[in-house]
Amino acid sequence: AQSVTQPDIHITVSEGASLELRCNYSYGATPYLFWYVQSPGQGLQLLLKYFSGDTLVQGIKGFEAEFKRSQSSFNLRKPSVHWSDAAEYFCAVAVTGTASKLTFGTGTRLQVTL
Amino acid sequence: NAGVMQNPRHLVRRRGQEARLRCSPMKGHSHVYWYRQLPEEGLKFMVYLQKENIIDESGMPKERFSAEFPKEGPSILRIQQVVRGDSAAYFCASSPPEQGGRGEQYFGPGTRLTVT
Numbered sequence: 329a330q331s332v333t334q335p336d337i338h339i340t341v342s343e344g345a346s347l348e349l350r351c352n353y354s355y356g357a358t359p360y361l362f363w364y365v366q367s368p369g370q371g372l373q374l375l376l377k378y379f380s381g382d383t384l385v386q387g388i389k390g391f392e393a394e395f396k397r398s399q400s401s402f403n404l405r406k407p408s409v410h411w412s413d414a415a416e417y418f419c420a421v422a423v424t425g426t427a428s429k430l431t432f433g434t435g436t437r438l439q440v441t442l
Numbered sequence: 443n444a445g446v447m448q449n450p451r452h453l454v455r456r457r458g459q460e461a462r463l464r465c466s467p468m469k470g471h472s473h474v475y476w477y478r479q480l481p482e483e484g485l486k487f488m489v490y491l492q493k494e495n496i497i498d499e500s501g502m503p504k505e506r507f508s509a510e511f512p513k514e515g516p517s518i519l520r521i522q523q524v525v526r527g528d529s530a531a532y533f534c535a536s537s538p539p540e541q542g543g544r545g546e547q548y549f550g551p552g553t554r555l556t557v558t
Contacts, residue, residue, distance in 0.1 A: 362546075371446075371533060372485075372549040418484055429475060429487035429498060430535075430547060 330355040330421050334433035342441050343411050349404040349436050351419030359421040361402040362430065363393055366416045375417075378402060389413070414440045444469070446536050446550035447516075454556045461521040461528070463553045467536030474517045475547055476509060479531040491517060524557045531555075 331354045341347055353359060360379050364372040376387025383395040393404045402419060416437050420430040447466040455461050467474050472492055477485040490498040491511035502509070506524075511517040521528055531554045535547035 360546075364549075371551040372535075374546070374548070377546060429490055429501070430477075430485075431487065432477075432484040434484045 330359060330423060330431050332419050332421055332431055332433035334417075334419055334436050336436045337434070338437045338439070340439040340441060341409050344408050347404075347406045347409045347413070347438070349417050349419075349438070351402045351404065351433060352400050353402065353419075353421045354400065355421060355423070358395075358397065359423060361393075361395060362420040362422070363387065363391070363402075363404050364418045364420060364432075365389075366418065366435075368415075372418065375404070409438075409440055411440045411442060414438055446471075446534055446548055448532075448534050448550035448553050450553060451551060452554050452556070454558060455524050456558055457525060458523050461524050461555055463519040463521075463532050463534075463555070465517040465519070465534030465536075465550060467517070467534075468538075468548055471536035471538050471548075473537045473539065473547075474511050475535040475537075476517075476519050477533045477535065479533060479552075481530070485533060488519070521555075524555075526557045529555055529557045 333352045335350055362377045363375040365375050366372050375391050376385050378385050378395045386392050391406050395402050416435045418435045419433045422430050449464050474491045476488040479485045487501040489502050489509045494513050506522045508520045531552045533552045534550045537547045
């Protein structure tokens with residue numbers, strides 16, 4: 329079965345600094361990969377997704393993520409963080425070729441200091 | 443263009459009561475997924491439904507939990523005889539038919555269930 333690891337439970341960055349959130353997955357083939365963001369008390373919003381093709385994908389709100397097959401990673405990046413980016417970030421995978429469930433990591437809570 | 447709607451947003455039940463959570467998918471979406479989020483944890487898949495069919499219920503507890511997605515009306519997640527451990531946020535997601543295989547899902551705001 330597939331699994332997702334987000335090794336950083338909590339990250340604090342200063343506003344304007346760069347950000348990288350780590351995500352590693354375990355799966356026998358290349359899965360579909362997603363990053364979601366959850367603000368307190370809210371649902372999840374899709375930031376970006378990777379299905380195939382270009383390994384660097386652009387998302388909303390200035391986020392991007394790079395798929396690295398050799399490292400089984402799909403790290404999320406942003407060049408300059410804004411205070412409004414403070415939230416919980418979830419990496420997720422879906423098994424390819426099936427209409428199926430998402431498997432989520434445990435999330436990384438981002439705090440932004442002014 | 444309304445998104446995924448869930449109601450109620452907050453639900454309080456005493457131990458032993460029943461909880462009914464409703465989810466209306468986005469217009470045109472025929473795939474519905476339910477997830478549970480326990481405090482300080484990620485989301486865990488519970489069940490995947492299409493109209494009048496349960497496709498995958500591998501994440502559903504064996505007892506007290508059931509789900510349906512009738513031909514007409516919202517999808518319902520039903521929890522009978524709730525216990526304190528059922529306290530969690532329950533999220534519904536939907537996807538259109540052509541994207542069901544790609545897993546791109548749109549989430550509702552969730553129902554926060556508190557069992558007292």
